[in-house]
Amino acid sequence: MSRSIRLAVIPGDGIGPEVVAQGLKVLTAVLPPDVKLETREYDLGARRWHATGETLPDAELESLRQYDAILLGAVGDPSVPSGVLERGLLLKLRFAFDHYVNLRPSRLYPGTASPLAGRPEIDFVVVREGTEGPYTGNGGSLRTGTPAEVATEVSVNTAHGVERVVRDAYTRAQARPRKKLTLVHKNNVLVYAGQLWKSVFDRVGREFPEVTTDYLHVDAATIFLVSQPERFDVIVTDNLFGDILTDLAAAVSGGIGIAASGNINPEGAFPSMFEPVHGSAPDIAGTGRADPTATVLSVALLLRHLGLTAEAERIEAAVAADLAGRGTTVRGTEQIGDALAAAAAR
Amino acid sequence: MSRSIRLAVIPGDGIGPEVVAQGLKVLTAVLPPDVKLETREYDLGARRWHATGETLPDAELESLRQYDAILLGAVGDPSVPSGVLERGLLLKLRFAFDHYVNLRPSRLYPGTASPLAGRPEIDFVVVREGTEGPYTGNGGSLRTGTPAEVATEVSVNTAHGVERVVRDAYTRAQARPRKKLTLVHKNNVLVYAGQLWKSVFDRVGREFPEVTTDYLHVDAATIFLVSQPERFDVIVTDNLFGDILTDLAAAVSGGIGIAASGNINPEGAFPSMFEPVHGSAPDIAGTGRADPTATVLSVALLLRHLGLTAEAERIEAAVAADLAGRGTTVRGTEQIGDALAAAAAR
Ligand SMILES: CC(C)[C@H](C(=O)O)[C@@H](O)C(=O)O
Ligand SMILES: CC(C)[C@H](C(=O)O)[C@@H](O)C(=O)O
Numbered sequence: 108m109s110r111s112i113r114l115a116v117i118p119g120d121g122i123g124p125e126v127v128a129q130g131l132k133v134l135t136a137v138l139p140p141d142v143k144l145e146t147r148e149y150d151l152g153a154r155r156w157h158a159t160g161e162t163l164p165d166a167e168l169e170s171l172r173q174y175d176a177i178l179l180g181a182v183g184d185p186s187v188p189s190g191v192l193e194r195g196l197l198l199k200l201r202f203a204f205d206h207y208v209n210l211r212p213s214r215l216y217p218g219t220a221s222p223l224a225g226r227p228e229i230d231f232v233v234v235r236e237g238t239e240g241p242y243t244g245n246g247g248s249l250r251t252g253t254p255a256e257v258a259t260e261v262s263v264n265t266a267h268g269v270e271r272v273v274r275d276a277y278t279r280a281q282a283r284p285r286k287k288l289t290l291v292h293k294n295n296v297l298v299y300a301g302q303l304w305k306s307v308f309d310r311v312g313r314e315f316p317e318v319t320t321d322y323l324h325v326d327a328a329t330i331f332l333v334s335q336p337e338r339f340d341v342i343v344t345d346n347l348f349g350d351i352l353t354d355l356a357a358a359v360s361g362g363i364g365i366a367a368s369g370n371i372n373p374e375g376a377f378p379s380m381f382e383p384v385h386g387s388a389p390d391i392a393g394t395g396r397a398d399p400t401a402t403v404l405s406v407a408l409l410l411r412h413l414g415l416t417a418e419a420e421r422i423e424a425a426v427a428a429d430l431a432g433r434g435t436t437v438r439g440t441e442q443i444g445d446a447l448a449a450a451a452a453r
Numbered sequence: 454m455s456r457s458i459r460l461a462v463i464p465g466d467g468i469g470p471e472v473v474a475q476g477l478k479v480l481t482a483v484l485p486p487d488v489k490l491e492t493r494e495y496d497l498g499a500r501r502w503h504a505t506g507e508t509l510p511d512a513e514l515e516s517l518r519q520y521d522a523i524l525l526g527a528v529g530d531p532s533v534p535s536g537v538l539e540r541g542l543l544l545k546l547r548f549a550f551d552h553y554v555n556l557r558p559s560r561l562y563p564g565t566a567s568p569l570a571g572r573p574e575i576d577f578v579v580v581r582e583g584t585e586g587p588y589t590g591n592g593g594s595l596r597t598g599t600p601a602e603v604a605t606e607v608s609v610n611t612a613h614g615v616e617r618v619v620r621d622a623y624t625r626a627q628a629r630p631r632k633k634l635t636l637v638h639k640n641n642v643l644v645y646a647g648q649l650w651k652s653v654f655d656r657v658g659r660e661f662p663e664v665t666t667d668y669l670h671v672d673a674a675t676i677f678l679v680s681q682p683e684r685f686d687v688i689v690t691d692n693l694f695g696d697i698l699t700d701l702a703a704a705v706s707g708g709i710g711i712a713a714s715g716n717i718n719p720e721g722a723f724p725s726m727f728e729p730v731h732g733s734a735p736d737i738a739g740t741g742r743a744d745p746t747a748t749v750l751s752v753a754l755l756l757r758h759l760g761l762t763a764e765a766e767r768i769e770a771a772v773a774a775d776l777a778g779r780g781t782t783v784r785g786t787e788q789i790g791d792a793l794a795a796a797a798a799r
Contacts, residue, residue, distance in 0.1 A: 183641075189640050189641045189644070189647070189651075190640065190641045190642070190644040190647070193641040193642060194641075194642070194644065198642070221570075222569050222570060222571075222679045222680050223568050223569065223570060223679075224567075224568060224569065224570040224571075225568075225570075241587075241606075241608070241642070241643060242642055244644075246608075246643070246644075246645045246646070247645055248645045248648070248649060250612075251648075252652070253612065254612050254613065254616075255611075255612060255613075256611065256612035256649055257609065257610070257611050257612075258610045258611075258645040258646045258648070258649040259607050259608060259609055259610070259645060259646070260587075260607070260608040260610075260643045260645055260646045261605050261606070261607050261608075262587070262592075262605060262606040262607075262608070263603065263605055264603070264604045264605070264606075265601075265602065265603050265604075266596075266599065266600050266601060266602035266603075267600065267601075270600075293693070293696075294535050294536065295529075295535045295536050295539040295540075296536070296539060296540070296544070296587070296588055296693075296696075297587060297592070297606045298535070298536040298540065298590075298592075299592045299593055299594045299604040299605060299606055300592070300604045300605070300606045301535070301536070302594070302597075302604065303594060303597075303602055303604040305535075306598070325696075325697055326696050326697050326699075326700035326701075327700065329675065329697055329700050329701040329704065330700050330701065330703070330704040330709060333568045333569075333679060333701065333704045333705060334568050334704055334708075347639070347642075350639075350642075350671075350672050351671055351672050351675055351697060353672075354672035354673065354675050354676050355672075355675040355676065355679065355701070357676070358675065358676040358679045358680055359679060362680075363676060
């Protein structure tokens with residue numbers, strides 16, 4: 108019997124291709140000999156948009172469907188109007204492939220620098236809803252560009268959408284030693300959406316009696332993220348709050364250079380997509396200085412999603428050891444990739 | 454000629470009355486002899502709601518109008534359903550009195566503890582829009598409580614509302630030594646509102662050629678708030694992003710115990726309202742341990758708003774000196790209030 112992974116690769120813009128190359132190097136190094144890796148590269152992002160005006164043509168979206176997973180570097184460039192690639196490519200993929208679990212682990216590894224004094228214990232995961240909320244593109248503007256303009260943005264939340272991501276988060280909390288789940292929302296102001304989230308959270312919680320629960324308003328959650336990050340185990344929250352909290356979480360736990368993420372469709376009806384939380388960083392693109400660690404850790408999430416748990420763990424152990432030994436030595440993208448591939452190799 | 458300040462006082466719940474008492478003590482201590490202070494207390498908040506079911510009756514709202522300013526302690530209690538007092542009292546006041554400038558300074562005073570390592574320079578002010586955005590209460594739910602529920606929240610943004618707060622922020626930036634204004638939004642996802650904010654920001658900016666401008670997505674802004682808070686001078690942002698950023702800003706600059714705020718109607722058509730950023734903290738209410746500093750600094754904002762600049766500066770200097778000398782001595786609410794009143798007194 109032989110196994111294979113069909114992987115679609117979207118290197119994207121800026122440092123995207125540089126970090127993706129290292130992610131693939133590490134992936135190749137850890138795969139068991141009987142697992143064949145087939146990759147296909149998709150030329151999507153700023154370069155393509157400038158060349159052809161396309162963000163994600165239907166035919167390409169359709170062809171991406173057949174893959175087991177997608178690895179994405181980063182898309183975006185200041186030369187492209189804000190929103191074009193975000194909505195036309197990145198969010199289009201998340202929505203089309205029903206990536207309702209946007210998984211973002213945060214861990215302060217020994218050896219990494221945190222802006223927080225006293226090195227608190229940080230080891231939590233944010234389960235960010237990925238297909239609803241203020242990200243649906245609902246909204247519009249009236250009398251645009253005039254002094255009488257009105258612009259709206261509609262956050263759309265459904266019981267269907269909230270329940271599935273909340274259940275996923277409980278399941279993840281249940282599987283962790285501390286078994287704690289915190290809902291983050293702003294239900295004292297956003298009362299309609301807040302009421303839906305809170306009631307679903309409470310109801311689904313009855314299926315998980317071992318999981319301790321907590322609720323925080325999003326503003327208070329940011330305070331705890333810097334003053335007591337050790338209080339968090341699993342956080343579940345909506346698309347926009349999750350966007351904000353996970354950047355903050357990355358900043359307090361070793362920086363955006365090591366923050367990984369998975370855009371997951373748990374049922375496997377569509378390919379899940381794995382990407383570093385950081386952007387395309389055009390300022391350092393081409394200098395060989397980008398840290399590929401976030402992409403490498405995203406590859407670990409990808410392997411775990413595909414059931415290759417031991418391989419995921421080898422990558423995570425390699426990253427932990429590498430970070431612990433970094434000290435003040437400055438290494439480039441490729442050097443770090445080589446070191447991680449060598450350490451994780453079977 | 455004699456002058457007078459007519460001040461409406463809403464002590465509120467939990468530690469609210471305790472910190473307000475100290476705020477009034479300091480206010481009385483700094484006022485010039487020719488300024489008469491008239492206060493009237495309003496019994497509003499959780500206690501009142503439990504007793505009568507009322508949050509803010511029309512007659513009281515009407516009577517508040519005649520005051521020069523409002524000093525509010527904190528409202529809210531876990532015994533009141535989420536949203537009732539927030540929307541029925543606090544936000545009702547902000548909206549009814551057109552408090553479109555929600556002013557929240559952040560400063561890391563010598564002597565205060567920051568969770569950030571290395572004690573960065575922090576001295577910025579957030580101008581948070583106070584009457585629009587996701588706070589308008591627009592939204593609803595359909596098939597509530599069923600598996601087919603849909604709940605929406607509508608962020609409403611107008612050129613009218615955005616322009617006035619943006620101009621206020623430019624004016625404040627212009628008056629500060631660094632003259633730098635950062636717009637925070639999420640215009641790559643919330644494209645309609647984001648486009649309105651960005652175009653107004655750019656257009657009004659042409660009236661302030663000396664002010665340096667910058668734009669950050671809200672997620673990136675949280676990263677900079679912990680990694681490079683010194684990059685901020687004045688921040689202008691919408692109601693919800695401002696809520697989140699100012700709690701985070703308070704957390705990194707000495708804690709929520711010293712964060713002051715003003716809900717300002719710059720035209721003076723309605724009374725402006727001053728309140729600490731913290732809540733009613735029912736867990737420490739009655740213990741005499743609440744820090745009144747945030748309320749005292751809110752009183753300084755109040756005096757500045759009423760044109761009593763020298764008095765505001767005396768309070769701020771007293772607070773700075775007090776914080777610098779705190780060391781590890783633990784003092785109670787009243788002791789801190791007494792010390793600040795004595796130091797600020799003329
Ligand atoms: C680029 C942007 C659309 C995206 C988001 O807001 O989700 C990014 O910030 C992220 O967190 O992946
Ligand atoms: C209590 C709540 C409605 C309020 C807000 O969200 O504005 C508070 O968090 C604040 O920042 O003053």
